[in-house]
Amino acid sequence: MRLFALNGARMAILRVSILVLSLAGCVSESRQQEAPAQDVFLKGTGVSVFAAGDIADCRKATPAASGAAKTAALMAPLLEADPNALVLGLGDHTYPVGLPAEFRDCYEPTWGRFKSRTWPVPGNHEYYSPHAAGYYSYFGERAGPPQRGYYSLRAGNWLLIAMNSYLKPEDHAKQLAWLKAELEANPARCTLAFWHHPVYSSGGHGSDKRMQEAWRILHEAGAELVLSAHDHDYERFAPQDSAGRRDDARGMRQFVVGTGGATLTPVRFPKPNSEYRNNLSLGVLKLVLKDGGYEWEFLPVDADGERDRGAAPCH
Known part of the structure; x- marks a missing residue:
């Protein structure tokens, strides 16, 4: 739809989709910009990867009625049809504090069915319990060396x-x-890297610089992708260098995928190089990692939800 908004004495036409969250009394935004055309032919079937963070929250719903159950139901037939596909858990797997009971009673009945195919990273909510004990105990060897998380x-x-x-x-x-x-x-x-706190984000938490040096190291090494979560929305950025400047030749593309099941939250002012934002539907990001590049598609749980898709070559 077209929304006319006052800016001083001028009228600006903004292309937006608006969701009014009546209970929270706030407005959320979804804006789409088409991915640039890619002159690349990606050969082979590749390896499919399904990713999301901010997942299991059963404080106001039973596991079967939770948002995590919806995203799990979305992935289940896709994973069943592709035994080689992987799941990446982008942190904040349970709410509110990552207790063992939260993993047992809320995560296990939903995303737990994919545990043997899941490679996780911790978020801040896991560490609201001392030493993220619930997280490391639940995932065991899948979480990497004990108490390290990488x-x-x-x-x-x-x-x-x-x-x-x-x-x-x-x-x-x-x-x-x-x-x-x-x-x-x-x-x-x-190369693909994944962690919880996004270096760049237009969501409520905003950009987080604690992983800026990791971004620089990865960029210098020629990495292609960074996946993160933390803000409860989906956002795609254009490729950027270690200073946040657009770099189509050697930059890294970042996705924020905090849509795994927890309540969606508002998107604020768009950050530079943000190409697509959506907080209207829970969902997961599907990547197909091929020999010379990758394809992406955001899969919403809502049948009429917006899908964001595209492809790009490796450097």
Whole structure:
């Protein structure tokens, strides 16, 4: 729809879709900008990856009626049809404080069915319990070395880097040193990193610079993608360099996917290079990681929800 908004004495035409959250008394925004055309032919079937964070919250609903149940129902047939597909958990897997009971009673009945195919990273809510004990106990070896929260894995010819964005400074410095060594020891044509707190976000929490140095290291190594969550919306950015400048040649594209099941929250003023924003529907991001590039599609749980899709080559 077209919305006419006053800006001083001028009228500006904004293309927006608006959702009025009557209970919260606030307005949320979804804006779409078409992904740039790509002159790339992506060969092969690739490896499918389904990703989202901010997932299981059963404080106001039973597990079966929760948002996490809706996104789990969306993924279930897709994962059943593709035994090689992976699930990436982008942090804040349970609410409110990551207790073992939350994982047992809310996460397990919903996303728990995908546990053997899930590679998680912790968010801040996991650490609201001392040492994120519920998270590390539930995921075990899938969460990487105990109490560290960062590790790497391969998906086809892609290198996937899982990182912990809630470490104390001393431990974060160790993580950055590990990241440099991991990238040097495991060169890959295509690289994806994922953690919880987005370096860039137009959502309520906004941009978070705690992983800025990790972004710089990854950018210098030629990485393609960063996935994050934390803000309860979906957002896609154009490729950016380590200073947040658009860099179509060697920049990293970031997705914010905080739509795994927790209550959606408002989008604020768009950050530079933000190409698409949607807080109208829960959903998951599907990536297909191919030999020379990747395809993406946001899959909403709502049948009439907006889908954001595109493709890009690796550097």
